[in-house]
Structure formats: structure tokens, C-alpha cells
Amino acid sequence: MRLDKADARVRQVGNATGDLHESTHRIAGPRCFCRIAVASSLFPRGRAGSPAGTAAVTSLAHAPAFWRDMVSPAAFRVLFESETERAGSSPLNEEKRDGTFVCAACYLPLFESAHKYESGTGWPSFTQPIAGSMQTKRDFVMLIPRTEYHCARCGGHQGHVFNDGPPPLGKRWCNNGLALRFVPGSEPLPALRG
Numbered sequence: 001m002r003l004d005k006a007d008a009r010v011r012q013v014g015n016a017t018g019d020l021h022e023s024t025h026r027i028a029g030p031r032c033f034c035r036i037a038v039a040s041s042l043f044p045r046g047r048a049g050s051p052a053g054t055a056a057v058t059s060l061a062h063a064p065a066f067w068r069d070m071v072s073p074a075a076f077r078v079l080f081e082s083e084t085e086r087a088g089s090s091p092l093n094e095e096k097r098d099g100t101f102v103c104a105a106c107y108l109p110l111f112e113s114a115h116k117y118e119s120g121t122g123w124p125s126f127t128q129p130i131a132g133s134m135q136t137k138r139d140f141v142m143l144i145p146r147t148e149y150h151c152a153r154c155g156g157h158q159g160h161v162f163n164d165g166p167p168p169l170g171k172r173w174c175n176n177g178l179a180l181r182f183v184p185g186s187e188p189l190p191a192l193r194g
């Protein structure tokens with residue numbers, strides 16, 4: 001099943017334990033591998049009274065240039081050139097309202113505000129993403145291995161996940177604020193784009 005306009009109000013219904021099952025899939029060329037996190041929880045359709053069902057996130061095949069005019073130049077550098085915004089620079093650090101954080105490029109829902117916490121790092125941090133919304137891979141840019149994560153739909157770089165988060169999951173999904181858009185819980189989620 002693909003996500004489309006009718007599935008725009010995606011909400012998390014499971015993964016309370018944070019269990020992610022990972023498998024390796026070749027995504028581009030003979031030497032490029034990506035660890036894709038596949039969780040056991042489901043996405044509901046989001047409309048009151050409608051049935052919940054499994055919603056697979058379909059990866060888009062757009063080149064980064066496709067997104068250039070849809071996001072700010074600074075957001076483009078973070079999302080598609082893997083830059084990191086300056087710590088403490090995002091207004092999303094102070095965002096405390098109920099709602100959903102979506103990918104700034106394709107609007108895929110990535111995090112629920114219930115899983116946001118103050119990590120003291122200067123970047124918006126979460127204990128877990130919405131199940132199935134992220135792809136991960138190993139990153140050796142700073143010479144030590146880290147786990148980098150991307151939007152499962154558009155491939156936009158979001159941040160890194162660390163094992164120093166609060167209990168019970170112990171994970172810190174450290175995100176660039178420029179890579180996110182916050183949608184208050186009182187507003188409908190935007191239609192996916194791309």
C-alpha cells in the first residue's frame with residue numbers, strides 16, 4: 001500500500017518498546033548499502049472511524065535538485081548535502097506543543113511531540129521516530145562510527161541516533177531543526193509532496 005493524500009494524517013499506534021528490526025538492502029550500486037529500520041508497529045489512516053492498516057513508505061526516486069525550490073537554501077544544505085545546523089539555532093528546540101514533526105522536504109510524518117525531550121545538545125531530540133519513517137546507515141565522517149538517519153520517503157538527511165537517551169529506550173534521535181516542519185495537533189497534516 002502506498003501513502004497518498006488519503007493517508008496524510010499518519011499517526012503512530014505501536015512501537016512503544018522501541019523495537020526496530022533491521023535488515024540490509026542494496027539501494028544503489030554494488031557498493032552502496034543502507035540499513036533500513038523496519039518496525040513492527042502500524043500506521044493508522046488517521047481519520048476518525050477509519051480502519052488502521054499497514055502503510056508502507058514508498059521511497060521516491062527524485063534527485064536532490066528536485067527539492068531545491070521546495071525548501072530554503074539552508075534546509076537544502078542540511079537535507080541533501082548532509083550539513084549540520086549550528087547547535088541552539090533552531091526554534092524547534094523550544095517547541096512544546098502537541099503535534100507532529102514532518103520532513104521539511106516531502107512532509108512525511110517523522111516524530112510525534114510526545115517523544116520529544118530536552119537533551120541539552122542544542123538540537124531537537126526525540127526518544128523514537130514514527131515507525132517505518134526512517135532509514136539508517138553508518139557514518140564515519142567524524143572518524144568514529146555513528147548512525148545517520150534519513151527520511152524513508154525522500155532520503156533527506158535528518159540527523160544521527162545515539163545510545164545516550166533517557167530510559168526506557170535509551171536512544172537519542174538528534175535532529176536538525178531545518179530538516180523538520182512542526183504541525184500543531186490542532187491542524188491537519190499537510191499532504192505528502194514529491
